[in-house]
Amino acid sequence: MARARLSDVAAHAGVSTATVSMVLNGVNTTRISPQTQQRVREAAEAVGYKPNSVARSLRTQQTRMVGLISDTIASTPFAGRMLAGANDVAREQGHLVILVDTERDAGAERQALHALSGQQVDAMIYACMWHRVVEVPEGLPEDAVLLDCAPAAGGRAAVVPDERAGGMAAVRELVAAGHRRIAFLDAEERFDLVASRLRYEGYLRILADAGIEPDPALHARAEPVASGGREAARRLLDLPSERRPTAMFCFNDRMAMGAYAAAHHCGLSIPRDLSIVGYDDQQLIAAELDPPLTTIALPHYEMGRWAMEVALGLRRADPAVPHLMPCPIIRRASVGPPPVQFGD
Amino acid sequence: MARARLSDVAAHAGVSTATVSMVLNGVNTTRISPQTQQRVREAAEAVGYKPNSVARSLRTQQTRMVGLISDTIASTPFAGRMLAGANDVAREQGHLVILVDTERDAGAERQALHALSGQQVDAMIYACMWHRVVEVPEGLPEDAVLLDCAPAAGGRAAVVPDERAGGMAAVRELVAAGHRRIAFLDAEERFDLVASRLRYEGYLRILADAGIEPDPALHARAEPVASGGREAARRLLDLPSERRPTAMFCFNDRMAMGAYAAAHHCGLSIPRDLSIVGYDDQQLIAAELDPPLTTIALPHYEMGRWAMEVALGLRRADPAVPHLMPCPIIRRASVGPPPVQFGD
DNA sequence: ATGAAAGCGCTAACAC
DNA sequence: GTGTTAGCGCTTTCAT
Numbered sequence: 001m002a003r004a005r006l007s008d009v010a011a012h013a014g015v016s017t018a019t020v021s022m023v024l025n026g027v028n029t030t031r032i033s034p035q036t037q038q039r040v041r042e043a044a045e046a047v048g049y050k051p052n053s054v055a056r057s058l059r060t061q062q063t064r065m066v067g068l069i070s071d072t073i074a075s076t077p078f079a080g081r082m083l084a085g086a087n088d089v090a091r092e093q094g095h096l097v098i099l100v101d102t103e104r105d106a107g108a109e110r111q112a113l114h115a116l117s118g119q120q121v122d123a124m125i126y127a128c129m130w131h132r133v134v135e136v137p138e139g140l141p142e143d144a145v146l147l148d149c150a151p152a153a154g155g156r157a158a159v160v161p162d163e164r165a166g167g168m169a170a171v172r173e174l175v176a177a178g179h180r181r182i183a184f185l186d187a188e189e190r191f192d193l194v195a196s197r198l199r200y201e202g203y204l205r206i207l208a209d210a211g212i213e214p215d216p217a218l219h220a221r222a223e224p225v226a227s228g229g230r231e232a233a234r235r236l237l238d239l240p241s242e243r244r245p246t247a248m249f250c251f252n253d254r255m256a257m258g259a260y261a262a263a264h265h266c267g268l269s270i271p272r273d274l275s276i277v278g279y280d281d282q283q284l285i286a287a288e289l290d291p292p293l294t295t296i297a298l299p300h301y302e303m304g305r306w307a308m309e310v311a312l313g314l315r316r317a318d319p320a321v322p323h324l325m326p327c328p329i330i331r332r333a334s335v336g337p338p339p340v341q342f343g344d
Numbered sequence: 345m346a347r348a349r350l351s352d353v354a355a356h357a358g359v360s361t362a363t364v365s366m367v368l369n370g371v372n373t374t375r376i377s378p379q380t381q382q383r384v385r386e387a388a389e390a391v392g393y394k395p396n397s398v399a400r401s402l403r404t405q406q407t408r409m410v411g412l413i414s415d416t417i418a419s420t421p422f423a424g425r426m427l428a429g430a431n432d433v434a435r436e437q438g439h440l441v442i443l444v445d446t447e448r449d450a451g452a453e454r455q456a457l458h459a460l461s462g463q464q465v466d467a468m469i470y471a472c473m474w475h476r477v478v479e480v481p482e483g484l485p486e487d488a489v490l491l492d493c494a495p496a497a498g499g500r501a502a503v504v505p506d507e508r509a510g511g512m513a514a515v516r517e518l519v520a521a522g523h524r525r526i527a528f529l530d531a532e533e534r535f536d537l538v539a540s541r542l543r544y545e546g547y548l549r550i551l552a553d554a555g556i557e558p559d560p561a562l563h564a565r566a567e568p569v570a571s572g573g574r575e576a577a578r579r580l581l582d583l584p585s586e587r588r589p590t591a592m593f594c595f596n597d598r599m600a601m602g603a604y605a606a607a608h609h610c611g612l613s614i615p616r617d618l619s620i621v622g623y624d625d626q627q628l629i630a631a632e633l634d635p636p637l638t639t640i641a642l643p644h645y646e647m648g649r650w651a652m653e654v655a656l657g658l659r660r661a662d663p664a665v666p667h668l669m670p671c672p673i674i675r676r677a678s679v680g681p682p683p684v685q686f687g688d
Numbered sequence: 689a690t691g692a693a694a695g696c697g698c699t700a701a702c703a704c
Numbered sequence: 705g706t707g708t709t710a711g712c713g714c715t716t717t718c719a720t
Binding site: 050051052053054055057058063065072073074075076077078079080081083084087088091096097098099100101108111114115116117118119120225226227230254257258261264282283284285288289290301 | 394395396397398399401402407409416417418419420421422423424425427428431432435440441442443444445452455458459460461462463464569570571574598601602605608626627628629632633634645
C-alpha cells in the first residue's frame with residue numbers, strides 16, 4: 001500500500017488539502033472549527049498519514065537539516081562527544097544532522113560542500129577532530145560555524161577549547177598543593193600543535209603569578225604518546241634531587257600514562273613522591289589509571305552544542321574571534337603535596 | 345543573487361529544461377547533438393548552476409540518503425570507526441548519511457524513525473555501540489540493517505563481531521607460545537555481555553583442542569575496567585606457583601591494562617614472566633602500553649562498511665543469521681614463551 | 689534532435 | 705471557516 005498523502009487525508013475527512021495542512025501544522029488554527037480539526041486528525045490517524053519532508057522542504061525552502069563536515073570521525077575517540085553535543089541540540093530543535101567525513105582531502109571536501117549545498121541544508125558546521133588553525137575550504141558558506149578549529153583568516157564563528165586557561169588551571173592546582181618545581185611534559189614542536197603553545201603559556205603564566213622562576217630544564221618535550229611521556233619523565237627524574245621536579249603537568253593523558261610508568265620504574269609513588277596532572281580527560285583511560293588521574297577536560301560535548309546553537313541561530317557569535325570554551329579541571333587522585341625534603 | 349535553476353540554464357542556452365536535464369544527467373545523451381550539449385554545459389557553468397537535490401528527490405522518489413540510528417555515539421571511543429566505515433561506502437556510492445542518536449530512549453527512537461521515514465531515506469541502519477541482542481524498535485523498516493547487534497527475534501540482516509573466533513585466536517596464540525596454564529580475566533556476569541559468553545566459549549574450545557583441562561580457578565571475573573583487571577590478576581598471581589597462570593587472556597584492553605599493573609606490582613615482567621592478550625585493540629591505548637599489547641581487534645570499521653553495503657543493496661545478507669565479522673589478532677609484544685620452571 | 693507539459697507532495701496567498 | 709490554486713525545481717513521457 002502506497003504511503004498516504006495529504007490529499008488522501010483530505011478526501012477521507014471531506015475537506016481540502018489546505019485545511020488539512022493547516023490543522024496538522026497548527027497554523028491559522030483559530031479560524032478552523034474544532035469539529036473540522038477533530039475530523040482531520042482522525043482522518044490522518046485513520047489513513048496512517050506521515051508527512052513527506054522532502055515535499056515540504058521543496059515548498060518551504062528549508063530542510064531542517066544541518067550539514068556537519070568533519071575531517072576525520074574515525075581517528076580520535078573524542079569525536080563522538082562533539083557529535084553528541086551537536087546532535088543533541090539539533091534534535092531539541094527538530095533538526096537532523098547529515099554527517100560527512102572528508103578525511104582531510106580537499107577533493108572530498110569540495111564534493112561534500114557540493115552535496116550538502118545541493119541538499120539545501122539550513123546550516124553548516126565544519127569540525128576538526130583536534131584543535132587546529134585551518135584554511136577554510138573554498139565554498140564554505142559565510143555563516144558556517146567552525147568547531148574545534150580557528151579560521152586562519154579570521155572572520156568566522158568558531159569555537160575552540162580555552163587551552164591557555166586549561167594550562168593555568170592545571171598548574172594552579174599543582175602550585176596550590178605546594179609544588180615549586182613543576183615540569184611541563186610538552187609535545188615536540190614538530191607536531192605544531194596549537195594546544196601545545198597555549199598550554200605552555202598557561203604554565204608560564206601561573207609560574208610567574210606564583211613567583212616561580214621557570215627552569216628551562218623542566219620544559220621537556222617528546223612525542224605526545226605514552227612512550228614519549230615515559231622517556232621525558234625518566235629524563236626529568238634523573239635530574240639531581242635539588243632540581244628534580246616534584247610535579248609534572250603533561251600535555252595529554254597518554255603522556256601522563258607514560259609518566260606513571262616512569263615513576264613506578266623509579267620506585268616513586270603517585271601522588272606521594274610525584275604529582276601528575278594530565279590533559280584531555282580521555283575516556284576509558286584517565287579515570288582508570290592507578291591512581292586515577294587528575295586532568296583537564298576538553299569540552300567536546302559543550303563545543304558541539306555551542307556550534308550547533310550558533311548554526312541554528314539560537315545564539316550569536318562574534319566572528320572576529322573564536323569563542324573560548326572553558327576546560328574544567330577534573331580532580332582525581334594524582335595530586336598531593338610535594339614530598340618533604342631536607343632544605344624545605 | 346538567487347541560486348540558478350534549471351530553467352535559468354535553459355534560458356541561457358536557448359533550449360528547454362528537458363534538454364538541460366538530460367545532458368546534465370547524461371541521460372538519452374545520444375539523441376542530443378554534441379553542439380547543444382556543449383552549449384548547455386557552458387551555460388550551466390556560466391550561471392553557476394548547482395542541482396537542487398530536494399526537488400530531484402521529490403521527483404525521483406529517492407533521496408540518496410541513508411539514516412543511521414545509533415543508541416549512543418558519545419559513550420564509546422569505538423563509535424567513530426563504525427561511522428567511518430558506513431560513511432565511506434555511502435560516499436563511494438554517492439549517498440549521504442543522516443545520523444540520529446537516540447541515547448537508548450524509546451521515545452527518541454520512535455521520533456527518529458519518524459523523522460527519517462519522513463525524510464524518505466533510501467535505507468536505514470540501526471547501530472549499537474557495543475555488541476548486544478536487541479529488541480528491534482517498532483516501526484523499523486523490514487530492510488533496515490542492524491550493526492553491532494543481533495535482533496532478539498531474528499529475521500533481520502545484522503552484523504556482529506565473531507567473538508567466539510576472537511577468543512579462540514587469543515588463546516591459540518598463547519597455546520602456540522607454549523602456555524598451558526592460561527587464565528581468562530572475564531567480565532562479571534551481572535554485566536550480561538554477549539561478548540563475555542562467546543569469548544569464554546572460544547577460550548574453552550581451544551583449551552580442549554590443546555588437551556588442556558580447564559582450571560575453574562583460572563576463570564576470574566571482575567568489573568571489565570582497569571581496576572577490575574588489576575584485582576583479578578592480583579588474585580591469580582597469588583595462587584601457589586604450580587597453579588599460577590603463565591598467561592592471561594583479558595576480556596578487554598582495559599582489564600589487560602590492570603593486569604599489567606598487577607604484574608608490575610608483583611615484580612613480574614611482561615612477557616618474560618607473564619604473557620597477556622587483550623581484546624578490543626582500543627585506540628590510543630593498546631599500542632601504547634609497555635610492552636605494546638597483543639590483542640584482538642574489534643572490526644568496527646569493517647562492520648560499518650558491511651552494514652552500509654547491504655543497506656545499499658551492494659551485497660546480500662542472510663536475514664536468518666547475523667553475519668560474523670572476523671576479529672583479527674594484532675600481534676605486539678606482550679606474548680612470549682612461559683617462564684622456565686622446575687618440573688617443566 | 690528537441691520541446692511541452694504533467695506531475696512528485698506540500699504550503700500559503702487569495703478567494704469566497 | 706474553508707476551498708482554489710499556483711507554484712517550490714526537477715524528471716520524464718509523449719509529441720513533433
